[in-house]
Amino acid sequence: MQIEISANKRVLQGKGASRRLRGCGKVPGIIYGGKNKAQSIELDHNNLYHKLKLEAFHASILAIDLEGKKEQVLLRDLQMHPYKLQVLHIDFQRVDQKKKIHMKVPLHFINADSSPGVKTSGGIVSHVFTELDISCLPKDLPEFIEVDLINLAANSSVHLRDLTMPPGVEIPALAKGGNQPVATIVIPRAVVSEESESEEEVSASEIPTTVQKEEDEKEDEDKDSGKKK
Numbered sequence: 001m002q003i004e005i006s007a008n009k010r011v012l013q014g015k016g017a018s019r020r021l022r023g024c025g026k027v028p029g030i031i032y033g034g035k036n037k038a039q040s041i042e043l044d045h046n047n048l049y050h051k052l053k054l055e056a057f058h059a060s061i062l063a064i065d066l067e068g069k070k071e072q073v074l075l076r077d078l079q080m081h082p083y084k085l086q087v088l089h090i091d092f093q094r095v096d097q098k099k100k101i102h103m104k105v106p107l108h109f110i111n112a113d114s115s116p117g118v119k120t121s122g123g124i125v126s127h128v129f130t131e132l133d134i135s136c137l138p139k140d141l142p143e144f145i146e147v148d149l150i151n152l153a154a155n156s157s158v159h160l161r162d163l164t165m166p167p168g169v170e171i172p173a174l175a176k177g178g179n180q181p182v183a184t185i186v187i188p189r190a191v192v193s194e195e196s197e198s199e200e201e202v203s204a205s206e207i208p209t210t211v212q213k214e215e216d217e218k219e220d221e222d223k224d225s226g227k228k229k
Helices: 013-023 045-052 189-228
Strands: 006-011 025-032 038-045 063-064 069-080 086-096 101-110 124-129 131-138 145-148 157-159 179-186
Touching: 006 069, 025 045, 038 045, 038 063, 045 086, 086 157, 101 124
Parallel strands: 006 063, 025 086, 101 145
Antiparallel strands: 006 038, 025 038, 063 069, 069 086, 101 131, 124 179, 157 179
């Protein structure tokens, strides 16, 4: 289901006008791109803030209702207040269905707990990337890319070339020769230390047994010598 958001045209421009808008619970923004001119807009802050919590809002084609006229757009930029939970400004780009778009989409990692590296070796998954740059037509844009870790062993990685991409979706970095790891399973130092300590304990427990055996053999020899005398 496509996410929709409402907006109104913004007439007044400038920092002062933007401050007044924010004081009234509005967010200044802009829609640009395509054949139409850039349009300054204003949106309801509370409604926008709640929609921003949706992962799909950041990586999907959005429908923006501008005073009764709907346009398909992508979220391109977002400015937040340094410490307040307040959106200061937002940018949207119009979508041309015939032109490829470049987007960052989130990665969803699955089956980590069932992988040999975690289940058998006690490793933990280290996410090198949490999102991925992709290229595709608007109709092929996925909300996320799934990364299956089911066969990943300890100290092994999943690379870009290992990912299964939806039809029509490309990874530009691969075309440029890049093949970075996406996720890897590492063994924590604590686990390694415990294994080393266990090995040392086993070795130490074997020493008294060996010494006792040698003493028993010596005692038997002494007894045999006494009998002979």
